[in-house]
Amino acid sequence: MRIGFIPAAAPISRLIEELGKLPGIGPKSAARLAYYLLRTPEAEAKALAEAIIAVKDKTVLCSSCQNVTDSDPCAICSSEERYHGIICVVKEPLDILALERTGRYTGVYHVLHGVLSPMDGIGPEDLKIKELLARIETGSVEEVILATNPNLEGEATAMYIQKLLSPLGLRITRLARGLPVGSDLEYADEVTLTHALEGRQAF
Amino acid sequence: MYKTEAIVLKRINLGEADNIITLYTPNFGKIRAVAKGVRRPKSKLGGHLDLLTQSALLLAQGQNLDIITQAQSIESFLTLKSDIKRISCAFYIAELVDQFTAEHVENYPIYRLLHENLLWLCEARSCELVLRHFELQLLSHLGYQPELHQCLSCKSQLAPERNLFSASSGGVLCSACAGNEPTARSISVDALKVMRFLLSNDPTSANRLQMSRELSQEVEQLIREYVRYLLEREVKSLEFMNHLR
Ligand SMILES: [Zn+2]
Ligand SMILES: [Zn+2]
Numbered sequence: 001m002r003i004g005f006i007p008a009a010a011p012i013s014r015l016i017e018e019l020g021k022l023p024g025i026g027p028k029s030a031a032r033l034a035y036y037l038l039r040t041p042e043a044e045a046k047a048l049a050e051a052i053i054a055v056k057d058k059t060v061l062c063s064s065c066q067n068v069t070d071s072d073p074c075a076i077c078s079s080e081e082r083y084h085g086i087i088c089v090v091k092e093p094l095d096i097l098a099l100e101r102t103g104r105y106t107g108v109y110h111v112l113h114g115v116l117s118p119m120d121g122i123g124p125e126d127l128k129i130k131e132l133l134a135r136i137e138t139g140s141v142e143e144v145i146l147a148t149n150p151n152l153e154g155e156a157t158a159m160y161i162q163k164l165l166s167p168l169g170l171r172i173t174r175l176a177r178g179l180p181v182g183s184d185l186e187y188a189d190e191v192t193l194t195h196a197l198e199g200r201q202a203f
Numbered sequence: 204m205y206k207t208e209a210i211v212l213k214r215i216n217l218g219e220a221d222n223i224i225t226l227y228t229p230n231f232g233k234i235r236a237v238a239k240g241v242r243r244p245k246s247k248l249g250g251h252l253d254l255l256t257q258s259a260l261l262l263a264q265g266q267n268l269d270i271i272t273q274a275q276s277i278e279s280f281l282t283l284k285s286d287i288k289r290i291s292c293a294f295y296i297a298e299l300v301d302q303f304t305a306e307h308v309e310n311y312p313i314y315r316l317l318h319e320n321l322l323w324l325c326e327a328r329s330c331e332l333v334l335r336h337f338e339l340q341l342l343s344h345l346g347y348q349p350e351l352h353q354c355l356s357c358k359s360q361l362a363p364e365r366n367l368f369s370a371s372s373g374g375v376l377c378s379a380c381a382g383n384e385p386t387a388r389s390i391s392v393d394a395l396k397v398m399r400f401l402l403s404n405d406p407t408s409a410n411r412l413q414m415s416r417e418l419s420q421e422v423e424q425l426i427r428e429y430v431r432y433l434l435e436r437e438v439k440s441l442e443f444m445n446h447l448r
Contacts, residue, residue, distance in 0.1 A: 024218035118294040118440035119213065119301070151214075152254040152284060159287040182249030184242040187220060192244060 088145040115157040147175040174203035282325035323406040350374025370432035
């Protein structure tokens with residue numbers, strides 16, 4: 001005989017369900033996290049909740065580079081220490097963190113918020129490519145570094161942008177050397193990334 | 204543990220740095236497997252499991268999905284990957300295989316077709332020719348080969364004149380029988396010949412075929428409609444492929 005399954009109390013079930021939607025969190029980890037949060041002091045739990053709300057409420061996309069920011073234009077785009085003639089084009093905000101960690105890149109960025117993925121229906125109009133073109137047309141850009149991941153979708157995206165930009169007569173380079181095929185830029189260590197930046201090649 | 208060759212059709216991120224990889228194999232048909240840590244630069248798997256790469260794999264049985272423990276690329280189809288237009292065609296080919304096949308259904312001819320046509324796409328004069336050949340052959344290996352020799356309704360031999368192609372009936376109807384099929388559309392004698400030719404030839408022979416622009420478009424439209432009818436949806440990668448034309 002089987003007896004009826006009694007689920008966790010409703011508020012806990014709800015938290016488990018929400019946590020389970022996070023990337024890399026399965027149902028078991030979600031349950032463990034939920035009960036952990038239940039035991040944490042009220043102030044800590046509130047701080048976490050507020051941080052989650054703030055990240056949605058108090059951030060926007062920088063109107064210039066499309067990175068996530070709490071002030072528009074973002075700190076990098078409004079910095080006078082950065083060289084605005086070089087734009088490094090990346091897939092997502094996390095890639096900027098990785099490149100900033102090297103401390104060697106002095107130019108500015110542009111975040112595409114994705115890469116071409118035709119099988120998922122993600123085409124050029126779903127990426128921040130128009131915004132990149134507009135930036136280049138109005139500013140005095142000398143070089144664009146295409147720093148999408150070294151896999152087929154990243155390469156296809158770089159090739160597509162290269163084709164669009166090539167009539168504009170600026171220097172187009174590809175940050176790829178030293179980065180193994182199939183890997184994600186966000187996981188590359190500083191040394192590898194610095195080599196890749198210094199060894200970028202005309203594309 | 205088991206070994207297999209495979210062509211990578213799709214990659215989806217899983218957790219921190221893993222991927223769920225959709226593979227097409229000679230003996231197990233389509234399978235999905237997990238590649239752990241594959242997005243980290245130090246991974247030994249990464250470069251061997253990129254999209255549209257043919258690799259020799261070693262897999263371990265997992266609880267849910269099997270786990271790829273070793274991978275060594277055999278053919279990366281690099282020539283096609285240096286051209287954005289050919290890449291867009293290869294995505295379309297991969298999506299068709301993924302959409303039309305179920306997991307764990309062995310179909311060696313489809314594996315061979317996929318391999319041969321990706322190789323052909325590297326050098327082909329015309330990408331369109333590769334795609335039409337691929338579509339027709341794939342449908343044929345799946346049991347959807349369109350009837351192109353006799354009328355589906357009255358079974359009479361098709362006369363060398365304009366006939367009608369019906370996606371819902373899976374082939375051609377003579378003009379006398381077409382009245383009952385309002386969705387059937389006109390098919391020229393040449394389009395019929397091209398489709399028969401592509402169905403009965405391998406890439407090497409098919410590569411010699413010459414088509415006018417109009418004929419090529421007619422054949423494309425007919426097959427597209429048939430594919431859409433069978434899948435009951437649009438193929439997503441069509442949009443990007445058309446965007447590049
Ligand atoms: Zn900015
Ligand atoms: Zn008939």
